[in-house]
Amino acid sequence: MILCIADVLNSVELSKIAELLNQAEFIDGRVTAGWNAKLVKNNTQLSKGSLQGRRVQDIITAALARNSLFQLAARPKIIHPVLVSRYEVGMSYGIHTDDAVMSTQQQLMRSDISFTLFLSPPEAYRGGELIIDSTEGERAYKLPAGAMILYPSSTLHRVETITMGIRLAAVGWIQSLIRDPQEREVLFDLETARQQIFQELGKTRSFDLLSKVYANLLRKWVDL
Ligand SMILES: O=C(O)CCC(=O)C(=O)O
Numbered sequence: 001m002i003l004c005i006a007d008v009l010n011s012v013e014l015s016k017i018a019e020l021l022n023q024a025e026f027i028d029g030r031v032t033a034g035w036n037a038k039l040v041k042n043n044t045q046l047s048k049g050s051l052q053g054r055r056v057q058d059i060i061t062a063a064l065a066r067n068s069l070f071q072l073a074a075r076p077k078i079i080h081p082v083l084v085s086r087y088e089v090g091m092s093y094g095i096h097t098d099d100a101v102m103s104t105q106q107q108l109m110r111s112d113i114s115f116t117l118f119l120s121p122p123e124a125y126r127g128g129e130l131i132i133d134s135t136e137g138e139r140a141y142k143l144p145a146g147a148m149i150l151y152p153s154s155t156l157h158r159v160e161t162i163t164m165g166i167r168l169a170a171v172g173w174i175q176s177l178i179r180d181p182q183e184r185e186v187l188f189d190l191e192t193a194r195q196q197i198f199q200e201l202g203k204t205r206s207f208d209l210l211s212k213v214y215a216n217l218l219r220k221w222v223d224l
């Protein structure tokens with residue numbers, strides 16, 4: 001499932017992040033890429049542990065924690081700290097697949113879901129679309145500032161060359177409590193329907209049975 005979520009960051013948070021990034025130092029993005037992604041990665045990113053990076057991380061962590069659509073769709077067990085990247089004219093990230101196993105400061109994690117949180121408004125740059133390959137061909141995504149896209153880490157994807165302006169984005173990875181993407185989607189649909197039924201009809205017998213099915217599927221599929 002590929003899902004776009006609008007307004008993950010509000011305008012106050014976006015301005016705060018822009019202000020922090022204005023004072024920040026960006027380094028060659030190749031330092032965090034796997035050996036073959038290095039060959040096609042041509043961007044810059046905030047160095048790990050920079051003060052601005054930590055402040056941006058805190059804003060994004062809080063925004064993801066309060067976003068119920070994100071929580072429901074991703075069911076995060078571990079969220080890799082975001083990498084804040086900056087693409088200037090001529091920069092791009094060629095076709096690659098993300099590492100399956102990554103390390104955070106505390107632990108190793110599996111990447112199930114990748115995400116891009118757009119920090120620049122689309123009119124601030126030309127090119128810079130995130131292009132995801134699928135069996136139906138390539139699809140391009142360029143979202144408003146503050147919106148995010150969630151997509152399977154198993155895909156091949158790339159970022160189109162920038163031909164004007166600057167593209168700022170935060171990218172991250174999630175190990176989900178529900179490892180299998182199809183199972184995750186079943187639970188997402190079921191929970192959405194269950195909440196709607198509750199809102200429309202209240203705590204009926206059908207709602208209780210749906211709740212039982214939902215809890216039992218979650219119990220069966222959860223990867224703790
Ligand atoms: O900037 C993006 O939209 C995606 C970047 C990416 O694919 C990556 O960092 O692995």
Ligand SMILES: [Fe+2]
Nearest residue numbers: 096097098157
């Ligand atoms: Fe990637």
